[in-house]
Amino acid sequence: MKRRRLKHDFKNIFLSVAVLGSLVSACTNSSPNDNSSTNQDDPKNSDQVTLTLLAYDSFTPSVNIFDSFTLETGVKVEIALGGDAGELVTKAALTAGNPQGDVLWGVDNTLLSRAIEAKLFSAYETRNINELDQSARKLVANNEVAPVDTGDVCLNYDVKWFADRKIAPPLTLRALSSANYANLLVVPSPITSSSGLAFMLATIAEFGEDGWGEYWQQLKQNGVLIVDGWNEAYYTEFSGSSGKGDRPIVVSYGSSPPAEMIYASPKPATAPTAVAALTCYRQVEFAGVLRGTKHEREAQLLIDYLTGIKFQEDLPLTLFVYPANTKAKLPAEFLKYSLRPELPLQIDPELIAKNRTTWLDTFTNMVLR
Amino acid sequence: MTGPSGSGKTTLLRCIAGLEVVDSGTIHLSGEEITAKPAHLRRIGLVFQDNQLFPHLNVAENVAYSLKLQRVSKNLVDEKVAEVLELVGLAHLARREIIKLSGGEAKRIAVARALVAQPKVLLLDEPLNGLDPELHTRLLEDLGNLLRSRGTTTLHVTHDQDEARAIANRVLDIRELKSH
């Protein structure tokens, strides 16, 4: 009898705690920063502006990287994560003119045209404009956005695998289609992965609109494995990383070999993976002031900071990308273990915007089904 | 069989019907030992105190249940069901939902359901418990007549000595059994 009572009491306590708990969190959880971007009448906040920097989920700069910005300008920065780049742009397009944040980080060259057409941004020419990568700048006609980083999507291969078997790894896209490399390639799908999309665009750039279809037929014949995302391709199917999969050739980033070195413990003597530089497709990422922000001046200051040396030098070891600012210094591992192609493959952003749907449809019908 | 509440009458019935595993001892029916025989093969009917009519079936379907299990033809089923419903005087309720039955009606349907299976032995667990005196007397008489006319061997369990004496050929008190 007593035990029943105890359980009965416990149940009541549990329920009361649940209700009280939610009430208490209701009262104490609204963080002081939440409403400051909209609450300008509060005298306490009139000096303190907090900017919301909207970025994709994998935006992980060093903690406290914005402290010196705050010191310099008195403006605080709050990072808001909103999915991947595609999601960010779609959401921004739906809220154009009444944006969810002040600055958007993460529009890449495949989404650039769409973003500009949707009038997401307020144009601003950053004071660092002349230090930024030339070819990246050329992509933006009217300074709607500023380039902030670049990267390459390339074929990565397992050095040891090829060395053991005394086979030469494929160094060009054309070479990859040879039957010698049958069943060795794993690729993320361009439908669901941005690196997969970049690779598909690389093949279009290399073989042209008439030839890329045939190229993929050959890859298909050679047993290419297409998976859902980069994570699965690299960390499960690729033999050169922790997943110890079956496939020694994977589509990944130019910065993946340095990453393998940096994260490996203990440190191997030589890099376990390498990049086939001639297969690389250039990715460029941009940041811009969102149109309709209530803190346009402060947002512009933030763009300056994001393209400035201090922030740019933080990028390689946190986001594993190359700084767009040509004056920024690269870390040793990057200099030692990665290869940057002089002339990577690229496609004009407007062409991408125009043909993306058709190309993906073709890919689906030709390769996936 | 008579005995006070809580003396184990229901348990005994359940053992006989094969619904409880017997710890020790044996059960014989017509000379055959049935202690290990599964309940559904014993042909021993049991009418519970609260009737336990199937809620998802109507009156006729409840009564027909055992016949359908034996895969008797539809016509024969209808015939037998009608016959036994007639016997308990409730032919007019064939299509009725069981929720809508009165206490006495439900009891009679439960008995009808058990009888139509033609059990070797019928066990009744306090069948007239909780009925008003008039219904009690009437049902007692009807029950006795019905069982006698069909010649069904019945073990009728009750705590009411008068009821036992009125209906039974033999009366046994469970306390006499237990003292052995």
Add this chain to the structure above:
Amino acid sequence: MINAYRHTSKWLVIVPVIAMLVFVVAPVLNIFSMAIQIDSFALLTTPTTRNVVWFTTWQAIISTIMVLLFAIPIAAITANFDFFGRRMLISLISVPFILPTVVVGVAFLELLPTSIHRSALAIIIAHIYFNFGLVVRIISNRWQQIHPYLDDVARTLGASRTRLFLTVTLPLLKKSLRSAGLLVFLMCFTSYGVVRILGGPAKSTIETEIYFQAMQLGDVSGALVLSISQLVVVGVLILLTTQFGTTNSAEFGQTVYSRIRRPQNLGQKLFIASIALMSTFAVLAPLVSVVRRSILVGERINFFAWHVIFTDPEIFKSLTTSLKYAIFTIAVSTTIGLFSACAIVYGSTRYKFLNILTALPVVVSAVTLGLGLIITFDVNPIDWRGAWLMMPIAHCLVAIPIVMRIISPTIRDLPNGLRDASQTLGATSWQMWRTIDLRIMQPALLTAAAVACAVSLGEFGASSFLVRRNNETLPLMISRLLGRPGEIIQAQAYAIATLLIVACVAIIGVVDHFGTDKRAI
């Protein structure tokens, strides 16, 4: 006819209706009116769309049937037998339902033979894994309401155990099976993570197509058109299943006696042991794989990821955020679900529309709902998107339909006699409700609360479209880490996933153990 509460049902309706209108109907209508264009409807006629709709439908149907087939034997042992570890088993099988696919997906793949990776079969198997536990609980609860003497009487009438099951048990479980089945169908029909990870790039359902259209192609209008097709198929199915449901409710007797007994012979013991062991193994295998990935870096055992977990304040913050949101979800969704279920039953047929209204969050594509929420609550000065409430509200929206499906059957079949009895003993309406209805609903309410908690902890659908500032939940953090390079980071993701699993098991275990009396699970 339940007259006692008829006048209160009016008031009960208000809260659920307002909640659904404000947070589901308004956002959906809003996004539709804003983004949809007529020429997008052409999308519905393309062969791709037809194939996708067809595939989505048949994989959902097969998944549902398989889930029911798996769940019934397990419900058979939990509803009828007392055995060592019975309650642990029930708690354990509830865990997969709440785990986000992003966590278990890759680990799950590991266990399947390579030949069925990225196939419809893999999708169906994963659907079974994630959903069977919920169905077991629903069916088992219901089964235990069947008086054990009903089984006995059938046996004395000549029914073998098999015939008993087919002719008595199944018909009485039919309503629960239909209800649970419909819920599972909805989940499988709109499932996203499972299709992506286990189906691979070649398999797409309406939901993945919607995501692709909206996010990859930027064609929100096309996505909305597809979500209409989703609604249509689901609507047709709901109508079909409710059409064939009987309106008269079979009353269950008072369960004074428990069905649960020790197994009586070797056959039963073997049956119980084999089913219990198989289901335990089936549930644990992917979870073990997750744990393994948190400590195995390359080929070496390495606990570094765990060290980071326990020292990183960000992770602790995510944990507390997840727990806070879970508590909120329990309180709000159980209340709204309860109000709604009561309104429907007590108000007779007048409030039946609530069934559909509260099912909307599951039926409407997560993408549509997510986007709708973003553009609806953006009017200054009510800038809700940044407000912390939106995410837990999104959790509640997803939990409510499930809570309702768990609570409804219990109230519907409450025998009136009990209420009459209490009234004659002088109880007021409130006392009567509290002592009779509430007490009998208790096991279902607790199951619903546990499930709501679990849903919240693992929520990764509509809430993932909301922008996160300082309020990241565990599943979102896991997904984010999985997308980053670095073996240690990956291991961290799996370590957090392990924490999530442990938290879920603990909560469900505690609620199961303390919240109900022994025979009520």
